[in-house]
Amino acid sequence: MTGGREVSRVAIERIDAETCTGCGSCVDSCCMDVIRMDDEGGLAMIRYPEDCILCHFCALDCPVDAITVTPEKTGPLPLSWG
Amino acid sequence: MKEVSTVTDVLVVGGGMAGSFAAIRARQQGADVVVVDKGHVSRSGSTPYPKNMMVFDPGARGHDLERWMGEVALTGEYLNDRAWTEVVLRESRQVFDQLVSWGVGFRKDADGRILRNWGVSGGIESVQLEADSLAPTLRGQLLRHGISIVERVMLTELIVADNRVLGAVGVSTINEVVHVFTAKAVVLCTGASSFKPYGFPLGSVTGDGVAMAYRAGVEITGKEFYDTHATSARHPADVRYLSMERPSGQMPPLGLRTAEGETIELPGPTTLLPEFEAHAGRAPLTPVGPGPGAPSPCDAGPGPDAMVGGAGLGYGGVGEGIWPADGHCGSSLPGLFSAGEACGTRVVGARYPGGGWGVPSAGVTGDRAGRGAAAWAVGAETEPIDGGIVAALTASALAPLRRNGGFGPDWVTQMLRNTVAPYYVLGIGKGDRLEAVLTLVGFMRDHLVPRLMARDAHELRKAHETRNMVLNAEMKLRAALFRTESRGTHYREDFPARSDPDWLAWVVLADRDGHMTPARREIPRDWWPDLALPYGSRYPLAFPGEDRPDETRQPLGAPAQGDDDGRQGGVAGGD
Numbered sequence: 001m002t003g004g005r006e007v008s009r010v011a012i013e014r015i016d017a018e019t020c021t022g023c024g025s026c027v028d029s030c031c032m033d034v035i036r037m038d039d040e041g042g043l044a045m046i047r048y049p050e051d052c053i054l055c056h057f058c059a060l061d062c063p064v065d066a067i068t069v070t071p072e073k074t075g076p077l078p079l080s081w082g
Numbered sequence: 083m084k085e086v087s088t089v090t091d092v093l094v095v096g097g098g099m100a101g102s103f104a105a106i107r108a109r110q111q112g113a114d115v116v117v118v119d120k121g122h123v124s125r126s127g128s129t130p131y132p133k134n135m136m137v138f139d140p141g142a143r144g145h146d147l148e149r150w151m152g153e154v155a156l157t158g159e160y161l162n163d164r165a166w167t168e169v170v171l172r173e174s175r176q177v178f179d180q181l182v183s184w185g186v187g188f189r190k191d192a193d194g195r196i197l198r199n200w201g202v203s204g205g206i207e208s209v210q211l212e213a214d215s216l217a218p219t220l221r222g223q224l225l226r227h228g229i230s231i232v233e234r235v236m237l238t239e240l241i242v243a244d245n246r247v248l249g250a251v252g253v254s255t256i257n258e259v260v261h262v263f264t265a266k267a268v269v270l271c272t273g274a275s276s277f278k279p280y281g282f283p284l285g286s287v288t289g290d291g292v293a294m295a296y297r298a299g300v301e302i303t304g305k306e307f308y309d310t311h312a313t314s315a316r317h318p319a320d321v322r323y324l325s326m327e328r329p330s331g332q333m334p335p336l337g338l339r340t341a342e343g344e345t346i347e348l349p350g351p352t353t354l355l356p357e358f359e360a361h362a363g364r365a366p367l368t369p370v371g372p373g374p375g376a377p378s379p380c381d382a383g384p385g386p387d388a389m390v391g392g393a394g395l396g397y398g399g400v401g402e403g404i405w406p407a408d409g410h411c412g413s414s415l416p417g418l419f420s421a422g423e424a425c426g427t428r429v430v431g432a433r434y435p436g437g438g439w440g441v442p443s444a445g446v447t448g449d450r451a452g453r454g455a456a457a458w459a460v461g462a463e464t465e466p467i468d469g470g471i472v473a474a475l476t477a478s479a480l481a482p483l484r485r486n487g488g489f490g491p492d493w494v495t496q497m498l499r500n501t502v503a504p505y506y507v508l509g510i511g512k513g514d515r516l517e518a519v520l521t522l523v524g525f526m527r528d529h530l531v532p533r534l535m536a537r538d539a540h541e542l543r544k545a546h547e548t549r550n551m552v553l554n555a556e557m558k559l560r561a562a563l564f565r566t567e568s569r570g571t572h573y574r575e576d577f578p579a580r581s582d583p584d585w586l587a588w589v590v591l592a593d594r595d596g597h598m599t600p601a602r603r604e605i606p607r608d609w610w611p612d613l614a615l616p617y618g619s620r621y622p623l624a625f626p627g628e629d630r631p632d633e634t635r636q637p638l639g640a641p642a643q644g645d646d647d648g649r650q651g652g653v654a655g656g657d
Contacts, residue, residue: 011319031121031286033234033255033540048540050492054320055283057125060214073280073319075496082493 010049011073012058019066020044026058026067034058050076083480085260088232090116091459092452093250093265095237095291097123099132099441100422101271102220103177103448104455105229108269111456115229118263120236120255120543121286124221127273128287128423132216134199134208134438135188137178138171144205147171153206155609158431159570159621160586164609166427169409170439170446177445178209186219187212199438208438216441235261236543237290238479240268240298240418241467247298247417248465251475255543258483260476266462267417267455270295270404271448274309274423275554277499278547281313281321281392291424293550295404296557300413301590303426303603304402305554305561307433308508308571310352312389315366323387338389340364349623352434354573357509358626360391391505402426405590405603410454411447417462419455421447428588432570482545488533491544495551498526502555511562512575520559526552556598561589564600568625578627582620586610 012034015026022042026035035058036047044066052073059067076082091113094105101117109115119126139145147168154167182188189197189210199208224231237252241264249264275289276282296302314323337347338356341364348355356367366388403426404413411419411427420426422444429443482488502508507519531549536542567581568574588603611620618630 028122029125031126033121033543036256051285051544053278053283053285054322055125055130056322057130071317071320071323075280076492078496078500079493082490082496 009072009074011052011054011071012046012049012067012069014068015044015046016066016068017041017043019064021064021066023063025061025063029057029061031055031057083258083260083476085262085476087262087264088116088230089264089464090114090230091265092116092267092269092455093118093263094269094271094452094455095119095250096127096271096273096422096424097221097224097231097233098127098129098271098273098422099216099220099444100424100448100451101269102224103180103445104269104271104419104421104452105224106227107449107452108267108456108459109227109229109452111453111460113267113456113459116232116263116265117224117229118232118235118237118250118252118261120234120290122233123224123231124217126286128284128440129220129444130214130217131283132438132441133211133213135174135178135181135211135441136206136208136436136438137174137442139175139207142207144207150206154430154435155611156622157433157435159433159580160431160605160609160611161428161570161588162431163428163588166406166429170427170429170443173446173449174442177442177449180445181216181219184219184223185215187215206436206438208436211441232261236546237261237263237294238546239475240294240415241471241475242298242415243465243468243471245416246465247415248467250294251472251479253479253542253546254539257539258480258542259539260479262467262472262476264464264467266459266464267419269411269451269455270418270420270424271422271444271451272424275402275551275557277502277551277555278495279311279392279499279503280319282311288547288550289424289554290547290550291420292403293553295413295415295418295420295424296553296591296593298415298418299593300415300418301405301592302403302557303405303588303590304428305557305591306565306572306589307401308354308573310354310357310509310571311392312356312367313392315388315390317387318390318392321392337370339368339370341366345370352571353623354509354571356389356391357505357573360505361510362626366390391509401428401430401432406447408454409450410457411451412454412458417458419451419458421451425451432572479546480542482534482536483538483542485533485535488535489530491534491536491541491548494526494530494534495544495548497530498523498548498551498555501526502558508558508562510573510575513563516559516563520556520563523552523555523559527556557591560598560600561591564589568628573625575627578625579629580617580621582613583610 020043032051038045092108097119237250241249252261270291272291273287278285313321317323404420534545567585586605
């Protein structure tokens with residue numbers, strides 16, 4: 001159904017696990033629910049990258065500058081059904 | 083399935099500018115208030131983004147009520163509700179003072195005076211919001227006023243019985259939990275109705291409140307108008323790469339350079355001029371800055387990107403939304419109120435008179451709806467809700483999770499956007515094309531939406547958003563078909579001129595026996611333009627294909643009216 005997830009270029013690229021402190025501010029900052037906390041590692045993880053709308057608030061709100069957002073984004077392939 | 087029940091006097095849906103004002107005012111009147119938001123209050127909806135705020139300041143130089151009213155009527159092509167225009171103008175200063183008292187930042191000059199811009203189209207003045215001050219400050223005020231905030235919950239349906247709203251049902255967007263709210267009054271502050279456009283960070287603004295109100299039988303207005311926006315050709319998903327939208331770029335483009343090298347002047351924001359140029363084969367278009375010696379509109383780097391069309395976002399509540407039945411933004415459904423961009427005050431009519439109207443309109447309508455909802459709640463009892471109604475609404479809300487087969491919301495949304503986003507549907511309309519697209523959207527409504535499926539709570543939210551966007555598309559198409567003329571940001575190739583006095587009327591849509599039915603609401607004669615004036619005086623902007631018999635043709639790209647010497651920049655997006 002969201003076959004685009006693997007082939008699309010997504011805007012939010014990376015949360016640096018070395019830098020992330022697990023404060024959760026990026027989870028709050030995302031109105032699209034792209035970012036969730038990883039229950040096991042206690043760090044933020046990109047869970048639904050295809051829904052990023054490039055508001056940039058996750059990166060702006062991150063106190064340790066761990067998040068990379070690029071202006072690139074492409075949509076999913078135009079499938080006949082999905 | 084876990085179910086969470088909440089009982090309150092006033093349920094405010096959406097925690098942006100309108101919702102914050104509504105909630106705080108209702109709380110100050112003594113009501114218990116809960117704010118529910120499908121994101122995180124301060125990062126949700128459109129409230130994080132406005133740059134400008136129109137403030138009418140009696141006594142300030144150039145602030146003349148009659149002249150500003152005239153300006154709005156002229157640019158709004160007489161489709162503004164003059165009562166609401168006057169209310170928003172008169173009460174904008176109170177909203178501004180309230181924001182200042184709460185600590186919202188406004189940009190100042192070196193001497194500490196608050197900066198003002200003149201609107202692009204004539205002498206309407208705005209002040210400039212500091213970046214990222216408004217929304218976080220509003221969140222702090224909600225908490226300070228003791229208002230409960232429920233986040234990551236999307237409401238799917240109002241609970242209605244005996245012609246009264248009794249609450250709402252919703253679902254968590256992060257885990258499989260149903261929320262049932264019992265409330266004496268509900269205030270819908272859910273923002274505008276967009277189609278998750280690329281380029282603008284409005285993917286959460288899917289018209290959920292307007293859709294719920296429509297399904298509850300309430301009238302919706304203003305859907306025929308189009309919000310024309312462009313984005314960057316180089317990075318279409320990120321509008322900030324278009325110089326005119328860059329955060330520190332307060333200068334709007336003064337014109338557009340066409341592919342043929344011709345420079346055309348922009349007559350103001352939200353005209354269909356870019357669509358007309360693209361339609362004529364003169365795209366790509368490049369914004370043209372203010373010229374040598376003036377501040378650059380660009381942050382840095384190479385010159386402005388060429389622009390491509392952003393998707394029509396929906397016109398927002400300054401033009402469209404739930405028909406307000408009274409001065410407190412009540413509706414035809416007792417107990418239901420709306421505010422902000424979900425409330426169809428038609429304050430600026432068929433076209434923006436310059437940016438900066440969204441914030442004061444949301445503050446004024448939020449304030450009024452909050453007071454109205456609190457007053458209603460004081461006189462109302464909490465009605466017991468029939469368990470059968472809640473069970474049915476809950477089952478409907480969860481249905482996409484329960485389906486084993488069907489269609490994913492991402493795919494249906496993509497197909498919907500492919501169908502309605504091209505400029506030649508809602509931007510430059512024509513009866514046959516609108517009918518054709520309506521047929522396709524009708525198929526989506528009847529066949530795809532009932533088979534939407536979701537794998538988890540995240541996708542369940544998207545399934546409901548998709549359902550609401552399909553409904554919004556049908557509303558926009560039916561309203562555009564019904565208005566057999568062109569006016570403001572509504573253009574029909576088959577009816578390319580304004581039709582006075584036939585279409586000095588608003589369009590309302592309502593569910594009548596299961597069918598979306600358009601109807602007219604006449605504009606009071608006192609608010610009509612002087613029909614003895616030449617057509618070109620009533621309508622300075624010419625549409626392509628329009629017969630302008632009584633005057634020299636003035637192209638759409640004609641210079642803006644108003645005092646040019648006062649123009650210090652105007653408005654760079656952020657309605």
